[in-house]
Amino acid sequence: MLQRYTLQGIIPDKFAYDLCMVLIKTVYQDKESGWPIFGFIPGSISHSVLNMNSAISFYFLGGDSGKVTTVVATPGQGPDRPLEVSYTDIKVIGNGSFGVVYQARLIDSQEMVAIKKVLQDKRFKNRELQIMRKLDHCNIVRLRYFFYSSGEKKDEVYLNLVLDFVPETVYRVARHFNKAKSIIPIIYVKVYMYQLFRSLAYIHSQGVCHRDIKPQNLLVDPETAILKLCDFGSAKQLVRGEPNVSYICSRYYRAPELIFGATDYTANIDIWSAGCVLAELLLGQPIFPGDSGVDQLVEIIKVLGTPTREQIREMNPNYTEFKFPQIKAHPWTKVFKPRTPPEAIALCSRLLEYTPASRFSPLEACSHTFFDELRQPNTRLPSGRELPMLFNFSTTELSIQPQLNPTLIPPHARAHTAASAHGGKLIC
Known part of the structure; x- marks a missing residue:
């Protein structure tokens, strides 16, 4: 049962009427993500990834707009509370033996992110994921979310790390x-x-x-x-x-x-x-x-x-x-x-x-x-x-070699450093 529709871009009134008249005709497996995809009759509609485990989202794109992908992802920090994340404007910006890196734009915030996609060995936990989930520092790229997707081959699973995009x-x-x-x-x-x-x-x-x-x-x-x-x-x-x-x-x-x-x-x-x-x-x-x-x-x-x-x-x-x-x-x-x-x-x-x-x-x-x-x-x-x-040092940083703190923190920054340390959160 459909729980909501998301319409993006300029959509004619007739399109909205036609949409109500059209039933879902096909279901197939998306090669890129492995998620079930619903296809529609109108040629101007591009498909999107649909999450079958929670609210289903449809994104109908007219003209030259980019494909919108919706996945269920887990926040990089904090409790494991999966949520829907939608992104668009996807393009490859890097690849290597590790996998592929994409650039994308988050729909909700319009922020740019990098998505690192790596093949996951089911026998082991991913060390990079485990480490990145415990790191929180303004000079370290932040893990915003992570999610899994399947590949073209049977039993192939990919880990996708959604990271800060820095140009x-x-x-x-x-x-x-x-x-x-x-x-x-x-x-x-x-x-x-x-x-x-x-x-x-x-x-x-x-x-x-x-x-x-x-x-x-x-x-x-x-x-x-x-x-x-x-x-x-x-x-x-x-x-x-x-x-x-x-x-x-x-x-x-x-x-x-x-x-x-x-x-x-x-x-x-x-x-x-x-x-x-x-x-x-x-x-x-x-x-x-x-x-x-x-x-x-x-x-x-x-x-x-x-x-x-x-x-x-x-x-x-x-x-x-x-x-x-x-x-x-x-x-x-x-x-x-x-x-x-x-x-x-x-x-x-x-x-x-x-x-x-x-x-x-x-x-x-x-x-x-x-x-x-x-x-x-x-x-x-x-x-x-x-x-x-x-100089926005956290209490963690200030406790590493405290004898260096008088040198590390100049007089004009001491009030700000104290506030950063008290808050425990680094803001760059």
Whole structure:
């Protein structure tokens, strides 16, 4: 029994009359979603996904309007209370071994979202979904909803993650400046990297390691300069004593302990990757562009020099007897261009350390002098726009390394930080 109709667009009176006269004629399986679809006689009517477990929605679209899809989805945060979600203007914006990413517009709010569709192994819980449901931070892409759909093959099930849509990535922004034969303005480097470290501080405090930090996974809004960390497909809750796969993380950003095959690594692999991102933004190209694992290690040794036996032991004790060619470290000041800010170079040197435990923590990075400009009350983006909210720390963040809080929170932001911490909710 039909519970409601939703009419979208300009619909002639005769159409409404004809609609009352027409009965449902066909039922078939939609290949994309697997949900039952009802078809109608008028050629101008496009079909939509119909939910058979709750209120049925029909969307009759005239002219060139896009297909509207209605699904039963579960909110990303909070209790499992399924609700109807409708979206339209669907188009593919990315794909890979993981699956497909679509862009769509929510009907109710008219907001743009990204829908990541991945094949779900019925034998296991989806790790990305489990992790994203527990994360709540303004510098992490938000999981709004999730739902399941079936595929073309029998017993094929897809998980669909409905996420915040953010138009750009740090990778594309940097490439834009490279094509223009210029370097990304240092204020953007500061704003982007600061927000990345904030997101890392938060996920690491939750025991989560991202394991694929790279410019392509850093979403940015070019107008507001807000950054959101995305793609938790490789992320894992690290447990001391439990082994992890070492072949993880994209090559240019892989920490040396991963190249050495360590399986007991820590979240400090994310710090190394973040250091590689910072260096890349300063250089205009990857700092360690290796073509293979061995080549990658060679590129690292060219800059950091040959690791000592103790450093090798800290990365992977199985390699302590291995004989490496002795190469001296290249001075950091000569790695970068002459006008690179000394504070930026100093920060890089503390992130790109062989010994994982010697690398800065994310909040130590945030409190570094390289970011002091962001703590000045009158600092603006090149457009003249105010900086995004950088000091709205939650109680969770303020409890990570409380000794750093006086540095992290400038005097002019202390009242706002206190309000954010009291409310417990981050608003960017």
